Amino acid sequence: MESSAKLSFARLSPRKTRLVVDMVRGKGIQNALNTLRFSPQPSAKLVSKLLSSAVANAEQKGVADVDRLYVKTIYVNGGTVLKRFVPRAMGRASKIRKPTSHICVVLAEKK
Incomplete structure (x- = not known):
């Protein structure tokens, strides 16, 4: 049985978050x-809190053994980019891009 959890519009760069997500893909829950x-x-x-939420979702679904769960799928997609401006010299303005991420995790039981 699978259980999942999603986090939308996290104020994290998707590129940097993917580095963290790649470390836990395929691992057992405690190890991750x-x-x-x-x-x-x-x-x-934030990824740790999301994994804990997915484990709680699995418990609510009635998974037989929570200790046998592992990270089946975890991925990060880019969300909307918040655009801000900062004043510069001589009346100019520069853009500041504040990226967001959507993180999705799916847990499954080892057979």
Whole structure:
């Protein structure tokens, strides 16, 4: 049985978040959470919370053994980009792009 969780419009760069997500793909839940706990990237905390949410969803669905869950699929898509302007010299303005991410995780039981 599979369970999933999604996080939309996270104020994280998709490119940087993919580096964190690639570390936990295919791992068991406890191993993945330990990997994220000691990861220095800011996105590791949000991905860890998302994995915990997916585990809670699995418990609600009635998965027989939560310890046998592993990260079947996890991916990051780019969301909308918030565009801001910062004033510069001589009346000009420069763009500041603030990217967002959509993160999706699917857990499954090992057979």
